[in-house]
Amino acid sequence: MPGRQPRWLLIGNSRWHWALADGDCGGSGEGGPNEPVLLFEHLPPPTSAVEPPLAWAAVGAVPPNAALPAGSRLQLEDVPLAGSPPWLGIDRALAGWRAARLHGGPVLVADAGTVLSLTRVDGRGCFAGGRLMAGAALQLAAMGSGTAGLPTLEGDLAAGAEAWPLATAAAMRRGVLEGLAAAVREAGRQARTEEPGGRIVLTGGDGPALLPLLRRWPELGEDALTHHPELCLEALVALRPAAPEGAAQARPRSSRI
Secondary structure, three states: OOOOOOEEEEEOOOOEEEEEEOOOOOOOEOOEOOOOOEEEEEEOOOOOOOOOOOEEEEOOOOOHHHOOOHHHEOOHHHOOOEOOOOOOOHHHHHHHHHHHHHHOOOEEEEEEOOEEEEEEEOOOOEEEEEEEEEOHHHHHHHHHHHOOOOOOOOOOOOOOOOOOOOOHHHHHHHHHHHHHHHHHHHHHHHHHHHOOOOEEEEEOOOHHHHHHHHOOOHHHOOOOEEEOOOHHHHHHHHHOOOOOOOOOOOOOOOOOO
């Protein structure tokens, strides 16, 4: 890609998530000295064709007018997460593989997006199951569409300072976020009982709203809970790195670790 900034794309259910290499791709990212420093953008789906990324993956629908090249698409079999069943969402595989690689032990990934996905990777680096539940926006939309008296809420999902809000909209947001935080905490407790010392890795768009609620519990201190906002995109970049200028682009190894 001479003269172009390398880009990677993950198509989500409600947003298109982009990673862009910031300047020299030889820089050091969080994952190691050979990974680039990255910038991230989370945008609505485009209405026309986009500049082809270096690599891409999709959880949500891929519109035909996007004109994305099939040859640069990352599939589940390209993610070296041992024990991944063929129906596993590639976002869960990417996040689980990356979290286990970063922390070197058992992890529970809490990806707080359109769906809150809880994905376990055991101490051997193998997929160990998980849980799924509606994320904050879906829960709020369901309350608005399924009742006569509650509004349909959009926009900022962050909970206010009030533990027991008086206003209806604030009470809805607080209730949903408290429920999601409790689900993450209990799943983390169970996972750490099965494999003591495991990490809970929080990621996804609603992660910043959930983080202060999770931080209230002493058992989820720095040694147990980590916030890693761009886990899936970092995994995509690590598996499909930008080749040095003039070199052929290598495909990732598909063997499972």
